[in-house]
Amino acid sequence: MGNEISCERTSGVRSRRERGTLIRAARIEDSWSIAETQVEAWRHTYVGQIPAEYLASLSVPVREAAWRELFGDANHCILVAEESGVTQGFVSLGPSRDEDAEPESTGEVYAIYLRPGHQGRGLGSGLWREAMKVFKERGLSAITVWVLDSNSTARKFYESRGCFLDGAIKGGSIRGKGLVEVRYRYDLR
Numbered sequence: 682m683g684n685e686i687s688c689e690r691t692s693g694v695r696s697r698r699e700r701g702t703l704i705r706a707a708r709i710e711d712s713w714s715i716a717e718t719q720v721e722a723w724r725h726t727y728v729g730q731i732p733a734e735y736l737a738s739l740s741v742p743v744r745e746a747a748w749r750e751l752f753g754d755a756n757h758c759i760l761v762a763e764e765s766g767v768t769q770g771f772v773s774l775g776p777s778r779d780e781d782a783e784p785e786s787t788g789e790v791y792a793i794y795l796r797p798g799h800q801g802r803g804l805g806s807g808l809w810r811e812a813m814k815v816f817k818e819r820g821l822s823a824i825t826v827w828v829l830d831s832n833s834t835a836r837k838f839y840e841s842r843g844c845f846l847d848g849a850i851k852g853g854s855i856r857g858k859g860l861v862e863v864r865y866r867y868d869l870r
């Protein structure tokens with residue numbers, strides 16, 4: 682697509698300090714800490730929602746390799762929230778991957794995760810604000826984000842950011858457990 686969302690090409694992603702937190706575009710060498718954050722957050726957040734054996738099987742090295750590959754994708758942007766040089770959270774974003782969306786005008790927050798000990802202190806809000814700036818700079822009109830319907834904390838977070846359910850749902854399963862995701866939408870204009 683022509684309307685790239687890459688962090689490098691987006692002047693809005695400048696490092697900035699907010700209550701001692703540095704929010705900046707991620708670099709490939711952040712892949713390990715991003716993977717660690719993701720695995721820790723999954724294991725903490727999805728207890729009782731996703732089968733325990735699956736959560737136990739998550740692997741930081743496997744996730745790291747996947748993140749490293751994403752750094753080669755010009756349409757993918759990853760921002761990290763860093764405190765004292767340690768990544769405590771990240772958001773990854775790009776064009777919508779949904780068949781019913783127009784990727785030239787609709788962005789998607791693919792993932793937003795904080796390490797468990799760093800939730801509820803405003804880091805997520807900071808990452809969200811910076812992510813919305815990236816989308817706005819690319820001239821997008823709306824973004825969407827998928828969330829497990831059982832993830833009430835994240836749903837409250839999106840709702841307090843001004844997101845609303847757009848009616849789309851999708852089902853899937855992990856290790857035989859049925860999962861339902863709902864889609865939130867946020868208007869950038």
Ligand SMILES: CC(C)(COP(=O)(O)OP(=O)(O)OC[C@H]1O[C@@H](n2cnc3c(N)ncnc32)[C@H](O)[C@@H]1OP(=O)(O)O)[C@@H](O)C(=O)NCCC(=O)NCCS
Pocket residue numbers: 722726793794795796799800801802803804805806807827828829832834835837838841
């Ligand atoms: C969802 C998440 C990114 C939010 O970031 P955060 O830093 O914890 O949230 P903030 O401290 O910025 O709080 C933002 C808002 O969410 C609300 N919120 C945050 N944590 C909450 C909690 N545990 N319960 C209820 N509300 C909560 C806050 O009250 C605040 O509302 P306000 O702006 O109306 O005051 C973070 O909690 C997280 O990583 N959760 C686990 C992973 C996850 O579920 N990711 C989303 C997958 S779709």
